[in-house]
Amino acid sequence: MVKMIEVAKLARVSPSTVSRVLSNSPYVSEETRQRVLEAVKLLEYKPNRLASNLRKMSSKTVVVVLPDITNPFFSKILQGLEDVARENGYHVLLGDTGNSLKLEKDFIDLVRERFVDGLILATARIRKEEILAISQEMPVVLACEYVEGYDIPTVSIDNISAARQATEHLINLGHQRIGFITGPLGVILSRDRLKGYRQALLLHEIPIEEALIQEGDFSVKSGYDIMMKFLAVNPPPTAVFASNDEMAVGAMKAIKHKGMRVPDDVAVIGFDDIPLCTLVEPELTTIAQPKYEIGIQAMEMLLKIIKGEMLVKRQIVLAHQLVVRESCGYNLYRQGGEVETNIHT
Amino acid sequence: MVKMIEVAKLARVSPSTVSRVLSNSPYVSEETRQRVLEAVKLLEYKPNRLASNLRKMSSKTVVVVLPDITNPFFSKILQGLEDVARENGYHVLLGDTGNSLKLEKDFIDLVRERFVDGLILATARIRKEEILAISQEMPVVLACEYVEGYDIPTVSIDNISAARQATEHLINLGHQRIGFITGPLGVILSRDRLKGYRQALLLHEIPIEEALIQEGDFSVKSGYDIMMKFLAVNPPPTAVFASNDEMAVGAMKAIKHKGMRVPDDVAVIGFDDIPLCTLVEPELTTIAQPKYEIGIQAMEMLLKIIKGEMLVKRQIVLAHQLVVRESCGYNLYRQGGEVETNIHT
DNA sequence: GATATCTCTGCAATCGATTTTAATAGACTT
DNA sequence: AAGTCTATTAAAATCGATTGCAGAGATATC
Incomplete structure (x- = not known):
């Protein structure tokens, strides 16, 4: 596996310069930059993410804990979560607990081990107090789930x-x-x-x-x-x-x-x-329920917390909507004026 | 964040000894072991996975590339994949491509960057030759997808x-x-x-x-x-x-x-x-289709490849089954003798 | 012309655990 | 009593990229 120092040698620069080129840092002359990029290409160099992660003390990964990935409700939320994560250069580690408390704790521990940078809880069997403690020591957002009385970042509906x-x-x-x-x-x-x-x-x-x-x-x-x-x-x-x-x-x-x-x-x-x-x-x-939107907002909130930004709103309540179809019969009565009539997905 | 050396100091041993205790290596006296474990507990020490990953050059993580996580077919396969991964101490990184070739390549690159140890492809838009090349340089298993004519590890049905x-x-x-x-x-x-x-x-x-x-x-x-x-x-x-x-x-x-x-x-x-x-x-x-089973077998195969074991079978074809319900009408004719009559999931 | 400023690059330290190698103490042999 | 083992532990190298600091050279300022 070719490493940075070999690229550096080929380009007749130091590893630091290679690193700077690859991270698009300024203060690298155009000429050097080209030489480095050529060497990278020639050697088919790929930076080692494990080394990079350690040095930066971040894996740009987030774990999503949910009870059942085959449940369409959760998989839709997950899709929103992943889309936002990806747009921000983050990855999603899957945490399907199957409702096991033990597994839930194991996944939460991944944050303590620094293996992931943050945590989305779409299910929470552990005790309130524990969730509170966790939310105070690491980046956490609750999606759908929430805890009464505590000020924990949450996205849900009413x-x-x-x-x-x-x-x-x-x-x-x-x-x-x-x-x-x-x-x-x-x-x-x-x-x-x-x-x-x-x-x-x-x-x-x-x-x-x-x-x-x-x-x-x-x-x-x-x-x-x-x-x-x-x-x-x-x-x-x-x-x-x-x-x-x-x-x-x-x-x-x-x-x-x-x-x-x-x-x-x-x-x-x-x-x-x-x-x-x-x-x-x-x-x-x-x-x-705005499932996809819940995912979007939950991940946006989490990434803000990870980046250390202040949250304007720590509890987001999204709007639900009554969708009238056929299973309750029709009537003169109409809720909200809008009636969904889509036949297919 | 407390690190190993602090545990070592408290237990009056060297970091190497702490590491040995935590990895259950032999050649540590019972007395030392206890002292270390106590220190670990007292300081609530959690080893830093990023450091460990770098040194061991493995993240015990596998990326699963699929076209759409909300599709019940794929989410069921994913469940099988994750269950086996977890039993073996591995994690699953989600790679939902939404059928984008670009994203597919990005996820595949995670193996080259050593960020993950292996790759499951449940979708493959990239060219045959590329898949072949990839399968020769890194641990890969195709689930459902397959490539004609090449000997690439695969789990599918006929x-x-x-x-x-x-x-x-x-x-x-x-x-x-x-x-x-x-x-x-x-x-x-x-x-x-x-x-x-x-x-x-x-x-x-x-x-x-x-x-x-x-x-x-x-x-x-x-x-x-x-x-x-x-x-x-x-x-x-x-x-x-x-x-x-x-x-x-x-x-x-x-x-x-x-x-x-x-x-x-x-x-x-x-x-x-x-x-x-x-x-x-x-x-x-x-x-x-035995969706869950496909997931099980694909992950088992991948982990074997990662561990460097030889595969007895590189192409696994699982059995499908005709499930007769109501949408074709009944008839004296019965296929295979078994007729599924489950009403609910 | 001297000094300050800016651009660019290299050196070396660093991230934190793991692992190889070496060392020490004590037990055991002969 | 000297030599050989064994069990246990410490020291130091290592994984590979990143980054603070320093320094060289170029340019600008007074």
């Missing part, structure tokens, strides 16, 4: 309002018995969505029925199973709000298997707006 | 046979006019699938009609658009084979929009077996 809006959409369509499939209640955004659901019912003076609130795990299967339970309740709900789109689709499956129809017999609304929404029948009405 | 089998499934169900939606013909597996389709028709003496072969781009929309064209042909095909599941779902959409039914009016078969298949209605019959 899950409470969003869930309230989804629920109100159903209420405005005339529904009174609305089932709610929560996400895992261990994560805060699941609790927030539940809170939003409750708020909407309260606001419209609809009694809350605990039998119509069940905890799912974000999987299609859990949506299916819980919907089956709901349909066994007497009388069954006329509408269901699922905390993510996969569970909503599972619920739709259950409804159809029972010989009932969506939205005629039961209306269904989801959350996230993944591509799947427009591929099922009827197309799924849902709350759209 | 796309020709798989496509032939899919087509024969339709033929065995009585179809004679079978449309085919190809993938982008720039990638070899698309050409292979087309080849398999042609072989099946030839084998059963069905005339090949060029109007029933159209090039898609693996997107739902292209499947939809091409199916619309097929339905305008007179007479339209009674069955369609799409080179991936997304296009198949797009085709199904088109058929329904025309007021026709799947599989009654037109049978549809896809390729890949992504989770979406069981979520659409009717559920999509398809060819299942």
Whole structure:
């Protein structure tokens, strides 16, 4: 493997000059610059990043910790994260934890070991206090996840309002018995969505029925199973709000298997707006999260922290949007005026 | 940031001894070992990976180059890749190219710069000869992608046979006019699938009609658009084979929009077996690729190459499987005896 | 003409862990 | 008691690029 000193010899300069040429530093005469570049080309020299990393004490790499890369919600966020990272000369190390606390900690440790310059947490099983401590000693941004009461850099949406809006959409369509499939209640955004659901019912003076609130795990299967339970309740709900789109689709499956129809017999609304929404029948009405944008902003924030810039805003809340499709039925009522009618992705 | 020499001082030993303790080398007395470990704990010492990487000339990291992380096919492969990497103490650097040749080359360069120890190519736009050259100078494994005629480490399925089998499934169900939606013909597996389709028709003496072969781009929309064209042909095909599941779902959409039914009016078969298949209605019959397994084997192969082990097999071809669901209709005919009947993911 | 300023380049230190080589103490042999 | 081993530890070289400092030469300023 050819190294800098060999290039230096060939170009009859010192390694420092080669380094300066390659890092586009000023104060190198045009003539020397050319000679060096020729030598670099001739020897097919590639600087050794491991050496460079050590000297600069930075790998220009960031680790992204998420629970499941095959989940379209997270992969879209990841895409936004990577795009911004790349534009700024950074790389993304994948940290798929599969919800393992141990792995999560291992990935976080990569920052302590200086192997990566920063950390994006799109999932966080570790304790609040630990996250706080970590955020104080190294560059960290929470994407989607967040911690109540602490001032940790975060990019997310307002899950409470969003869930309230989804629920109100159903209420405005005339529904009174609305089932709610929560996400895992261990994560805060699941609790927030539940809170939003409750708020909407309260606001419209609809009694809350605990039998119509069940905890799912974000999987299609859990949506299916819980919907089956709901349909066994007497009388069954006329509408269901699922905390993510996969569970909503599972619920739709259950409804159809029972010989009932969506939205005629039961209306269904989801959350996230993944591509799947427009591929099922009827197309799924849902709350759209700006997934890609969350990624963009989270990485921009992280890079600012890494560069030592002051953050104007440490907590960014992006706008969600109700996307009305077919699974709740049509009505004179229109939310926000805009109705998405895209057929394909 | 506390470094090794400070630990050494506190434990009253030399840095070399600290290093030996931390790397579990023998020839360290139990007493010293304990003293060092205590010092490590007390100072909360974490070895600097950048320094370690330089000295060992390895980052224990591998870059995975793929065209689109949000594509469920690739994200599943990636999961397999990462799982094996992690079990072996390696990390995965994400290389989402968005089909850009420039980015692809940039990621490949990371190996030349010694920033990563190896390379998995799940997409390859660069020229054959270049791939060959690269595979000779650094650890590389092709996953799914492959290069004809050269002996480059590869893990894939037999796309020709798989496509032939899919087509024969339709033929065995009585179809004679079978449309085919190809993938982008720039990638070899698309050409292979087309080849398999042609072989099946030839084998059963069905005339090949060029109007029933159209090039898609693996997107739902292209499947939809091409199916619309097929339905305008007179007479339209009674069955369609799409080179991936997304296009198949797009085709199904088109058929329904025309007021026709799947599989009654037109049978549809896809390729890949992504989770979406069981979520659409009717559920999509398809060819299942062992995505996760491809990832597993590709990474195992790469790590062997990195460790300098000889490969027994340099080209691994994994088994695909026809998964019969609902989109082609039922029939007395059963392929392979096994019929998948899972409802959810 | 002397001094200050600027441009360009080289030397040598540095980043922090790892590893080769050497050294020391004690045990064991003969 | 001298010589040989063995176990353990320290010292020093090393990985390869980067960068602070110094110095040489050229140009500008007074």
